[in-house]
Amino acid sequence: MSKLLRRALKISIVPAILLIAGKFIGILCTSIIYNLNFQISNDLNGLFSVQIYYPDASTTLFVNSISNLVMILFVALPLAYFIIKTTLYHTIAHNPRTIVKMTRFNMLKWITSKDTSFLTMFIWCAFLWIASGVTIAHTLQGSTYPWVGIVAGSVALIASLFTIKTFEIETDNIYPTEHKYY
Amino acid sequence: MPNQNAQKFKKVLSLVVEPIALGVLALLFIIPTITVMNLSPITKKLQELNVLGANTQATVSITLVGGKHPILTEENLNKASDISYEYSTQITGRGADSYSKPIVEIKNNTDKAQKISFYGQTVNQTQSNIFLRTDRDEAIKKIQDDRGQTYTQEITIDPSSKIVVFLSIENLASVNFSTEFDLQIKVIENL
Numbered sequence: 557m558s559k560l561l562r563r564a565l566k567i568s569i570v571p572a573i574l575l576i577a578g579k580f581i582g583i584l585c586t587s588i589i590y591n592l593n594f595q596i597s598n599d600l601n602g603l604f605s606v607q608i609y610y611p612d613a614s615t616t617l618f619v620n621s622i623s624n625l626v627m628i629l630f631v632a633l634p635l636a637y638f639i640i641k642t643t644l645y646h647t648i649a650h651n652p653r654t655i656v657k658m659t660r661f662n663m664l665k666w667i668t669s670k671d672t673s674f675l676t677m678f679i680w681c682a683f684l685w686i687a688s689g690v691t692i693a694h695t696l697q698g699s700t701y702p703w704v705g706i707v708a709g710s711v712a713l714i715a716s717l718f719t720i721k722t723f724e725i726e727t728d729n730i731y732p733t734e735h736k737y738y
Numbered sequence: 739m740p741n742q743n744a745q746k747f748k749k750v751l752s753l754v755v756e757p758i759a760l761g762v763l764a765l766l767f768i769i770p771t772i773t774v775m776n777l778s779p780i781t782k783k784l785q786e787l788n789v790l791g792a793n794t795q796a797t798v799s800i801t802l803v804g805g806k807h808p809i810l811t812e813e814n815l816n817k818a819s820d821i822s823y824e825y826s827t828q829i830t831g832r833g834a835d836s837y838s839k840p841i842v843e844i845k846n847n848t849d850k851a852q853k854i855s856f857y858g859q860t861v862n863q864t865q866s867n868i869f870l871r872t873d874r875d876e877a878i879k880k881i882q883d884d885r886g887q888t889y890t891q892e893i894t895i896d897p898s899s900k901i902v903v904f905l906s907i908e909n910l911a912s913v914n915f916s917t918e919f920d921l922q923i924k925v926i927e928n929l
Contacts, residue, residue: 557755565759568766575770579777594779609782616781627774686771694778 560675567676571631571683578630578687582623583608592619621701624691624708631687632711635680639718641666642677646725674719674726681719688712798852798895798925803840803902810839810905825921829860829907831914838871838906842923844893845900856881856903857890858921866909868919873902881921884909892926 587594595609610616644666647654658664688708695705781804800823802815812828825842846852856870858881868882870891879891895901905921 557752557759561756561759561763565763565766568763572766572770576773576777579774583777583779595782597782606776608777608779610779611781613781616779619779623777623779682767683770686767687774690771690774699778 563675564679567679568683571634571680574630574634575627575683575687578627579623581630582626583619585626586619586622590618594619617699617701620694620699621704624687624694624700625704628684628687628691628708628711631680631684632715635677635684635715638677638680639715639722642722642725643718674722677719677722681715684712684715797847798854799845799847800923801843801845803843805839807837807839809837809907810841813841815842821925823923825858825923827905827919828916829864829866829919830916831912832907832909833912834910836906836908838904840873840902841905841921842903843900844895844903844923846895846897849897851897852895853892853926854895855890855892855924855926856921857888857924858882858919859886859888860917860919862915862917864909864913864915864917865911866907866913869906869908871904871906873904878906 583594586592592615593611597607597609610619644654644658644663648658648667655664655667658667688711691700691708692705694700695702695708797820800815800817802813802825804813809830809832810827811830812826814826816824816826818824823842827841844854856879858868860866860868860882863886865884866882867880867884869878869880870893871878872893879893880889881891882888893901893903905919
């Protein structure tokens with residue numbers, strides 16, 4: 557088995573679990589905090605038989621919106637951490653000021669090549685696209701607040717731009733552009 | 739020789755494992771997507787269960803059919819008391835035509851026939867005839883005529899049976915404004 561495939565499999569497990577956990581925790585916490593009645597029941601019409609039911613449409617809309625937002629945050633926050641880490645890791649090579657600032661904030665431990673590869677960011681970004689896609693689909697169906705759909709779309713777009721930037725940095729290391737390295 | 743055999747075996751194994759690993763990778767993306775979509779909550783009237791888990795409710799239950807309709811929007815059904823419900827909807831502007839939509843499902847969970855009364859009207863006069871119809875027969879029951887006159891109608895439901903009530907609107911001229919329609923549904927008698 558190729559090394560790339562093995563790494564991709566290894567990296568994909570955590571965001572896959574977080575995606576499901578985010579949705580489930582979002583539903584559970586919203587129901588507990590707002591003391592909402594819900595029922596887990598069987599419905600043989602869908603792909604899976606287990607369904608979560610709420611008694612009225614407004615409660616369903618609220619719970620679905622909040623759980624979608626929590627799901628997005630569960631995937632977006634680690635990705636944001638990887639983006640910041642990668643940016644810092646690549647900035648210190650050209651900017652000594654960054655090292656001074658990081659020393660002042662006691663963040664020198666962040667300067668490692670760990671979790672800064674393009675593959676890690678691409679896989680996390682792909683899971684963020686899935687989470688955003690589901691949220692936007694729900695928004696278009698009217699089962700999620702429009703502002704949640706807008707937030708999901710914006711977060712996915714920004715994360716994609718940073719992932720592309722990482723890809724550019726990595727390709728620059730392999731094929732350096734003339735004006736930078738010669 | 740044994741070294742060559744081991745290398746050959748490794749090569750064959752990698753040929754077998756690689757497609758499986760690709761499939762597993764694809765599943766790692768597909769399964770969370772389907773699970774998340776399936777976890778999305780939906781609206782349904784919650785069952786009232788007793789401690790043994792058996793449904794002991796023996797009344798007439800009325801539920802909203804829901805769904806989308808170009809003319810009848812913003813449907814709501816509120817339970818005012820054990821025997822009365824209030825249905826409301828927004829009737830939007832429309833061309834001269836007839837429109838119909840299933841609005842409520844009424845279930846008689848008792849062992850006696852039940853008589854249900856309907857009384858409703860629009861907030862503004864729209865010169866439209868408004869009727870109720872059921873999926874049981876073709877009989878139409880006028881609720882409001884084109885002059886604004888309202889009528890109380892009754893429907894009898896057999897024991898352990900259910901009916902779907904349709905709201906029909908008929909207007910001879912186009913109506914360019916929206917108005918609210920309210921309908922009171924009451925269980926009036928155990929027959």
